[in-house]
Amino acid sequence: MNNKWSTGILTIGMVLMCQTVSAYDPETLNLLKNNLPAWNAKPPATPGHTIDLSRAPLENADLSTACLVKANLKGAFMKGAKLRNANVQGANLRWSMMENADLRRANMANANLFEANFENANLNGTNLKGATFIEQANLSGSTLSNNTILPSGERATSRWSTMHNAKFVTEPESALPTGQTSPSLEYAAPYTSETRTAEITETGKSMLQAALPDANFENASLDNAEMENANLINANFHKADLQSARMHGANLQGANLDRAFLKGADLSNTNLSKAMLYGAVLSGANLSGANLEGASLVDADLDGARLDGANLKGTNIRDANFNNAKLSPLTILPSGEHATKQWAVMKQAIFVKP
Numbered sequence: 001m002n003n004k005w006s007t008g009i010l011t012i013g014m015v016l017m018c019q020t021v022s023a024y025d026p027e028t029l030n031l032l033k034n035n036l037p038a039w040n041a042k043p044p045a046t047p048g049h050t051i052d053l054s055r056a057p058l059e060n061a062d063l064s065t066a067c068l069v070k071a072n073l074k075g076a077f078m079k080g081a082k083l084r085n086a087n088v089q090g091a092n093l094r095w096s097m098m099e100n101a102d103l104r105r106a107n108m109a110n111a112n113l114f115e116a117n118f119e120n121a122n123l124n125g126t127n128l129k130g131a132t133f134i135e136q137a138n139l140s141g142s143t144l145s146n147n148t149i150l151p152s153g154e155r156a157t158s159r160w161s162t163m164h165n166a167k168f169v170t171e172p173e174s175a176l177p178t179g180q181t182s183p184s185l186e187y188a189a190p191y192t193s194e195t196r197t198a199e200i201t202e203t204g205k206s207m208l209q210a211a212l213p214d215a216n217f218e219n220a221s222l223d224n225a226e227m228e229n230a231n232l233i234n235a236n237f238h239k240a241d242l243q244s245a246r247m248h249g250a251n252l253q254g255a256n257l258d259r260a261f262l263k264g265a266d267l268s269n270t271n272l273s274k275a276m277l278y279g280a281v282l283s284g285a286n287l288s289g290a291n292l293e294g295a296s297l298v299d300a301d302l303d304g305a306r307l308d309g310a311n312l313k314g315t316n317i318r319d320a321n322f323n324n325a326k327l328s329p330l331t332i333l334p335s336g337e338h339a340t341k342q343w344a345v346m347k348q349a350i351f352v353k354p
Contacts, residue, residue: 024052024053024054024055024056025052028051028052028053029053029056029057029058032053032058032061032063032066033058033061036062036063036064036065036066039066039067040065040066040067050070050071050072051068051070051071051072052071052072053068053071053072053073053076054072054073054074054075054076054092054221055074055075055076055077055219056073056076056077057077058076058077058078058081059077059078059079059080059081060079060080060081060082061078061081061082062081062082063081063082063083063086064082064083064084064085064086064102065084065085065086066083066086066087067086067087068086068087068088068091069087069088069089069090069091070089070090070091070092071088071091071092072091072092072221073088073091073092073093073096074092074093074094074095074096074219074221074241075094075095075096075097075219075239076093076096076097077096077097078096078097078098078101079097079098079099079100079101080099080100080101081098081101081102082101082102083101083102083103083106084102084103084104084105084106085104085105085106086103086106086107087106087107088106088107088108088111089107089108089109089110089111090109090110090111091108091111091112092111092112093108093111093112093113093114093116094112094113094114094115094116094133094241094261095114095115095116095239096116096117097116097117098116098117098118098121099117099118099119099120099121100119100120100121101118101121101122102121102122103118103121103122103123103126104122104123104124104125104126105124105125105126105127105147106126106127107126107127108126108127108128108131109127109128109129109130109131109149110129110130110131110132111128111131111132112131112132112133113128113131113132113133113134113136113137114132114133114136114137114261114281115133115136115137115138115259116137116138117137117138118137118138118139118142119138119139119140119141119142120140120141120142121139121142121143122142122143123139123142123143123144123145123148123166124143124144124145124147124148124169124171125145125147125148125171125174126144126148126149127149128148128149128150128151129149129150129151129152129153130151130153131151132151133281134150134151139164139165139166140165140166141165141166141167142166142167143166143167143168143169144156144160144161144166144167144168144169145168145169145170145171146168146170146171146173147171147173147174156168214233214234214235214236215232215235215236216235216236217235217236217237217240218236218237218238218239218240219238219239219240220237220240220241221240221241222240222241222242222245223241223242223243223244223245224243224244224245224246225242225245225246226245226246227245227246227247227250228246228247228248228249228250229248229249229250230247230250230251231250231251232250232251232252232255233251233252233253233254233255234253234254234255234256235252235255235256236255236256237255237256237257237260238256238257238258238259238260239258239259239260239261240257240260240261241260241261242260242261242262242265243261243262243263243264243265244263244264244265244266245262245265245266246265246266247265247266247267247270248266248267248268248269248270249268249269249270250267250270250271251270251271252270252271252272252275253271253272253273253274253275254273254274254275255272255275255276256275256276257272257275257276257277257280258276258277258278258279258280259278259279259280259281260277260280260281261280261281262280262281262282262285263281263282263283263284263285264283264284264285265282265285265286266285266286267282267285267286267287267290268286268287268288268289268290268306269288269289269290270287270290270291271290271291272290272291272292272295273291273292273293273294273295274293274294274295275292275295275296276295276296277295277296277297277298277300278296278297278298278299278300279298279299279300280297280300280301281300281301282300282301282302282305283301283302283303283304283305284303284304284305285302285305285306286305286306287302287305287306287307287310288306288307288308288309288310289308289309289310290307290310290311291310291311292310292311292312292315293311293312293313293314293315294313294314294315295312295315295316296315296316297312297315297316297317297320298316298317298318298319298320299318299319299320300317300320300321301320301321302320302321302322302323302325303321303322303323303324303325304323304324304325304326305325305326306325306326307325307326307327307328307331307349308326308327308328308330308331308352308354309328309330309331309354310331310332311331311332312331312332312333312334313332313333313334313335313336314334314336315334316334317334322344322347322348322349323347323348323349324348324349324350325347325349325350326349326350326352327339327343327344327349327350327351327352328351328352328353328354329353329354330354339351
């Protein structure tokens with residue numbers, strides 16, 4: 001292996017090791033927790049730099065009025081935190097733990113709520129307009145009001161709350177939730193996946209083409225990463241962020257992709273045989289020609305995914321979502337037979353001819 005590849009693999013290993021132990025910067029966390037006025041006085045993000053608070057310990061922290069626009073709060077421990085009137089617009093809250101948090105009148109518009117835990121949280125008047133993956137979030141025991149704005153832009157109702165195991169209260173109606181805007185918002189740079197993977201890609205594209213069998217990428221942030229033709233047999237991607245990752249032709253045989261976030265990823269012609277994809281988000285992913293023989297797609301989200309020519313023989317698809325997924329006569333079903341229009345219609349999928 002030449003020096004370029006050695007340096008690349010070492011860089012990846014060091015980055016992922018740091019991500020697993022502590023992704024947040026202690027000085028950044030200290031400023032947020034102990035000097036909120038100073039925190040709000042500075043831009044929440046600048047070009048090429050994202051505020052990374054992933055897995056940060058923020059239990060019972062008073063973050064009322066905090067500006068956390070587009071912050072990365074993935075897996076942050078925020079149980080009992082106070083975020084009244086906070087601006088969390090566009091933030092990444094995947095897998096964050098916010099039990100008993102006070103989120104009254106917080107602006108969480110366009111936030112990513114994938115498997116966030118809001119159990120017993122107070123969401124009275126919270127603005128959730130445009131928030132994604134709320135159906136995958138835990139709202140059990142949380143409180144919503146008629147001033148809570150749902151992702152659809154409509155006000156919460158008793159019926160919607162009951163359907164999501166939440167409580168509903170009525171309060172004096174306000175025109176709009178507070179926290180709609182922030183003085184710092186105009187300085188916020190777009191929250192892009194490139195900024196989160198810069199350290200991995202800066203030493204050259206497709207560095208993961210080298211062999212990395214049994215590698216551990218658990219909880220890693222690999223959005224938009226280059227992994228074409230990589231040898232990742234039995235690799236661990238449990239709860240990893242792989243949105244828009246390019247994994248064409250990669251060998252992921254037996255890999256653990258349990259609840260991995262693979263929205264829009266290119267998995268065309270990949271070997272995913274016997275891979276664990278339980279609860280994985282594969283919406284909009286390209287699985288054209290992929291080998292999924294013997295894999296587990298239990299509870300996986302394949303909404304809008306391309307499955308033309310994919311091999312699903314022996315795959316467990318229990319409770320998998322195939323809405324708008326594209327299948328073709330070349331797609332092999334779990335039964336070993338070729339896909340038909342009738343099967344596609346039954347799964348609310350789209351049947352296309354090659």
